[in-house]
Amino acid sequence: MSGARLGVVVNPTAGHGRGARRGHQLVEALERRGHEVRDLTGATPEAALGRARQAVVDGLDALVVVGGDGMVHLGVNVVAGTDLPLGVVAAGSGNDIARAGDLPLHDVSASVAALERGLEHGGRQVDAVRTGPPGYEATRWFLAVLSAGFDAAVNARANTYVRPRGTARYVRAVLDELVRFRPYGYRVTLDGEVWEQRSTLVSVANTSSFGGGMRIAPDATWDDGLLDVVIAGPLSRTGLIGLFPRVFPGTHVRHPACTVVRARSVLLEPSHAGPLPPVAYADGERVGPLPLLAEVVPSAVRLLA
Numbered sequence: 298m299s300g301a302r303l304g305v306v307v308n309p310t311a312g313h314g315r316g317a318r319r320g321h322q323l324v325e326a327l328e329r330r331g332h333e334v335r336d337l338t339g340a341t342p343e344a345a346l347g348r349a350r351q352a353v354v355d356g357l358d359a360l361v362v363v364g365g366d367g368m369v370h371l372g373v374n375v376v377a378g379t380d381l382p383l384g385v386v387a388a389g390s391g392n393d394i395a396r397a398g399d400l401p402l403h404d405v406s407a408s409v410a411a412l413e414r415g416l417e418h419g420g421r422q423v424d425a426v427r428t429g430p431p432g433y434e435a436t437r438w439f440l441a442v443l444s445a446g447f448d449a450a451v452n453a454r455a456n457t458y459v460r461p462r463g464t465a466r467y468v469r470a471v472l473d474e475l476v477r478f479r480p481y482g483y484r485v486t487l488d489g490e491v492w493e494q495r496s497t498l499v500s501v502a503n504t505s506s507f508g509g510g511m512r513i514a515p516d517a518t519w520d521d522g523l524l525d526v527v528i529a530g531p532l533s534r535t536g537l538i539g540l541f542p543r544v545f546p547g548t549h550v551r552h553p554a555c556t557v558v559r560a561r562s563v564l565l566e567p568s569h570a571g572p573l574p575p576v577a578y579a580d581g582e583r584v585g586p587l588p589l590l591a592e593v594v595p596s597a598v599r600l601l602a
């Protein structure tokens with residue numbers, strides 16, 4: 298397809314600074330192919346979000362984000378619930394969302410081909426998840442995994458490190474968080490059914506992985522209209538050290554402490570059963586403290602693929 302009006306948002310910092318170069322390559326390639334490109338990149342994510350939302354009002358055929366999961370998260374918060382397609386050019390360090398969609402990784406020409414295929418055929422509709430404090434109008438969308446336990450504490454800590462890179466940074470954060478770890482207290486309501494206990498982690502998954510291929514919810518898919526809620530019971534530090542490596546292949550879900558429940562709606566609240574759970578993260582981005590309600594919205598995003 299030629300002559301599409303494409304809004305492009307680049308995260309120049311993605312993939313340890315590789316995002317900017319990939320963004321330039323993409324804009325050049327799209328213009329060479331006859332597309333009209335509007336660069337919506339901002340100096341900050343907030344500026345980029347505002348520019349992208351304004352461009353949607355002005356009129357676009359698709360929004361294309363260049364970066365990692367955080368950048369896809371930004372794009373989802375522009376297009377979810379609308380008919381505007383979202384293109385993803387994976388240039389991050391983890392790229393778990395691009396992996397979920399079998400999209401090319403760090404390959405601009407393959408990404409251009411995938412974008413054009415999507416524009417031609419209308420793309421692929423995937424579920425997205427709306428989250429926010431229950432009872433409030435303001436909501437955020439996410440596409441992959443919301444972490445509200447040990448993994449969220451690790452995410453917060455990993456974000457403060459510059460080194461090492463990629464999954465090794467995550468592993469370093471795990472080791473540092475283990476020192477202070479005690480299972481948190483949760484009240485979890487799954488499609489109306491209440492469950493209250495101390496737990497190591499509670500993850501609400503629309504897709505299977507985070508942290509660059511850690512398969513937290515190995516069977517989660519974003520086209521079944523359901524969330525996979527992974528709950529790991531109150532493990533000791535040694536138990537957690539034993540379980541952690543099993544998250545890479547996804548075999549932790551077979552551990553007796555782990556339960557996976559499918560639901561459309563999940564309410565996560567702190568409970569007096571244990572210490573206050575950490576601030577939640579979704580798609581690797583900070584969402585906020587519990588309580589949070591997460592509801593899957595089937596086919597809320599049209600992905601160019």
Ligand SMILES: Nc1ncnc2c1ncn2[C@@H]1O[C@H](COP(=O)(O)OP(=O)(O)OP(=O)(O)O)[C@@H](O)[C@H]1O
Nearest residue numbers: 311312340341342364365366367368389390391392
């Ligand atoms: N100008 C900017 N536009 C968008 N995001 C920015 C910008 N500057 C810094 N960021 C930060 O980049 C982070 C998201 O990075 P992103 O996920 O795109 O790449 P990554 O971390 O390398 O990849 P992954 O999340 O897949 O591991 C956000 O938390 C955001 O705050």
